[in-house]
Amino acid sequence: MNIVIFSRYPRFDKLAWKERTLRDLTAMGVKPVALIYGNTSLFDSFKWGMKTYGFKGTLKKIMGNNGNEMDIESKMFSRRISKVAKELQIPVFYVRDHNSKKCIKILNKMQPDLILLWGTGIIRKRILDIPKIGTLNSHYAILPKIRGMDVTKWAILMGQETGITIHFVSPGVDMGDILHLQKFQIEKGDSLQSIRLKCQENTSSAFTKVILKIKEIKHKPIRQDKDDGKQYFVMNHYLEKILIKKLENL
Amino acid sequence: MNPAARALRLSYQVIKDPWTNLKRKYLPFPELNQSIDINLKHAIMWLHMTHKVTNYRGSAAAFRYSKGWEPAYPETTGYIAKSLFEYSDFSSQKKYFDEAIAMCDWLIEIQKKDGGINEGSIKDRSRKPSVIFNTGMVMLGWIEAYKRTNDMKYMKALTKAGDFLEEIRKDDRLWLKHCYQNILHTYHSRVAWAILELHSLSQKQGYLDTALDIYSWVLSQQKENGYFENCCFEKDYRTCNTHGIAYTLRGLLEGYKILHDNRYLESVIKTSEVLMRKFEIKKFLQTSYNEKWKPIVDTECLTGIAQHSFIWFKIYELTDDIRYLNAGLDATDLLCYLQNINSRSKDIRGAISGSHPIWGIYAPFxxxxxxxxxxxxxxxxxxxITKDLEERLP
Structure with missing residues (x-):
């Protein structure tokens, strides 16, 4: 089975769960045939870093200080994933945009059965139509109820079940067929960061489970309806503070 | 501010606004340095200033960089009085109640013989006719004054205005002849709201019939995608601006609160869902849109954003949909960020500009x-809302 992975901002891409998943897939005999990075220019990375971490935070990330002083962060981050891929002899490609002609050319050459999205922008239909089986994404909440952004935070704030969903990607926002739900509990002492780590760890194991099922043609996609859920957006600072208080009072 | 100071201040604003937009685009949105109460106090102090500069005879329409203070504007004085009454309750400061009463009394003085309120500013009173919208907006102020004082002079003025609105519908059902620019406006839903409130006070059936008829026409103008036909201010415009849309929605929302007709709330949510999504994705809401919801210009109408944030908060209160609370918080954060609370000039300190950047298409400079x-x-x-939310926390 030919698997292609999409990721972006190679300079910042150091998440440990990605390294683990690459190694697990290789061990399972479904080594990805390519890792394609989008938004690869230094300007793109800097722009994204500034918007996400601010000026100082961006410099810190570029200098490679991932906050090893914190236990969670040291579990969350490893080395650059592009280096891990090269070590595992997975070809790494760099494109400006995953929807570009260059990317289509690479995909046509690779003939993928599956594309895995590991953090990308909106992927156009012309790309989604290329893989034979489909494109998979991990969503950090239980679909179909909570779609969109900051979904784990919204789930906790609204007292909903927490977990991750592996689903096929369709042109609507988080509207594709559901393949796998993996729930987990929020425990006393959990912080936003430790919950994010839980999501990442669950994503890693869920991806391998789902890919194995697809390989054995045992997967059963569940269709979701547009009205089954709502699209959420980036959580406001004020609500985030309420959420943190809620976690502290667990 | 003298002309030289205004020119200097404008030059500064012309540089500052694009810089602010660059920061908004490329940096995380900052948390506010001060509590929201401070922004509110500065805004109220500026509204007081608009009253003071007219010698307490109505609220000045605007402070312009080109000419300084504008003359008093009856239409907005009417609904500003309503806000001042509410702020007086909110802050327990009687002086704002007195200020609102002074505004309402002045509005009685300038009410036209036919019962209506003229188009434009107070300077236009003798040459401009009574118009529907301005009359309705002034009624909102008088209704609050009457509810709080039971003084019959407000009821008298209200009845005169209500009868004017009812009377002219006899041979002109949609008020076309007395509309601003002689075109139909869906934002007359706000006038329907005023008439409905008057009906609650007087129980006159004619007022209820008028309001229901207007509401039903407004609903008929909404398209499947939430867009309203006839929502523009000017002739020959085929686009809705966020200010006009919010006027329309607020009128419907208040109609829903009084009549409990779900069609009104559904209509508000249908349009709000589109605009809320647009705003939340980019934290930016353009001034006007065409019938396919494509933006026409790239500047923001801050008036519209303020009005929509109020509507989003109200939708949250009515439906418990937390996405609307989030959107309201984001929008008010943005407005607080753009409000000038540090200026040395009282003429602009605490005020919200018509557009951002200052040269934008809606009420520029x-x-x-x-x-x-x-x-x-x-x-x-x-x-x-946030106080209620915090009280509910364990």
């Missing part, structure tokens, strides 16, 4: 009193 009024309404509602 000025601080209209209604932008700050809607900002005040949104902040008061935000503070009430």
């Amino acid at each position: 000025q601080y209209p009193n209604w932008a700050t009024k809607f900002f005040v309404d949104a902040l008061m509602l935000r503070l009430k």
Whole structure:
């Protein structure tokens, strides 16, 4: 089975769960045939870093200080994933945009059965139509109820079940067929960061489970309806503070 | 501010606004340095200023960089009085109640013989006819004054205005002859709201019939995608601006609160869902849109954003949909960020500009009193909601 992975901002891409998943897939005999990075220019990375971490935070990330002083962060981050891929002899490609002609050319050459999205922008239909089986994404909440952004935070704030969903990607926002739900509990002492780590760890194991099922043609996609859920957006600072208080009072 | 100071200040604003937009685009949105109460106080102080500069005879329409203070504007004075009454309750400061009463009394003085309120500013009173919208907006102020004082002079003025609105419908059902620019406006839903409130006080059947008829026409103008036909201010415009849309929605929302007709709330949510999504994705809401919801210009109408944030908070209160609370918080954060609270000039300190950047298409190079009024309404509602939310926390 030919698997292609999409990721972006190679300079910042150091998440440990990605390294683990690459190694697990290789061990399972479904080594990805390519890792394609989008938004690869230094300007793109800097722009994204500034918007996400601010000026100082961006410099810190570029200098490679991932906050090893914190236990969670040291579990969350490893080395650059592009280096891990090269070590595992997975070809790494760099494109400006995953929807570009260059990317289509690479995909046509690779003939993928599956594309895995590991953090990308909106992927156009012309790309989604290329893989034979489909494109998979991990969503950090239980679909179909909570779609969109900051979904784990919204789930906790609204007292909903927490977990991750592996689903096929369709042109609507988080509207594709559901393949796998993996729930987990929020425990006393959990912080936003430790919950994010839980999501990442669950994503890693869920991806391998789902890919194995697809390989054995045992997967059963569940269709979701547009009205089954709502699209959420980036959580406001004020609500985030309420959420943190809620976690502290667990 | 003298002309030289205004020119200097404008030059500064022309540089500052694009710089602010660059920061918004490329940096995380900052947390506010001060509590929202401070923004609210500055906004109220500026509204007081608009009253003071007319010698307490109505609220000045705007502070313009070109000419300084504008003359008093009856239409907006009417609904600013309503906000001041509410702020007086909110802050327990009687002086704002007195200020609102002074505005309402002045509005009685300038009411036309036919019962209506003239188009434009007070300077236009003798040459401009009574218009529907301005009359309705002034009624909103008088209704609050009457509810709080039971003084019959307000009821008298209200009845005169209500009868004027009812009378002219006899041979002109949709008020076309007395509309601003002689075109139909869906934002007359706000006038229907005023008439409905008057019906609650007087129980006159004719007022209820008028309001229901207007509401039913407004609903008929909404397309499947939430867009309203006939929602523009000017002739030959085929686009809706966020200010006009918010006027329309607020009228419907208040109609829903009184009549409990779900069609009104569904209509508000249908349009709000589109605009809320647009705003939340980019934290930016363009001034006007065409019938396919494609933006026409790239500048923001801050008045519209303030009004929509109020509507989003209200939808949250009515439906418990937390996405609307989030959108309201984001929008009011943005307005607080753009509000000038550090200027040395009292003429602009605390005010919200018509557009951002200052040269934008809606009310350019000025601080209209209604932008700050809607900002005040949104902040008061935000503070009430967040207080309730914090009290519910364990």
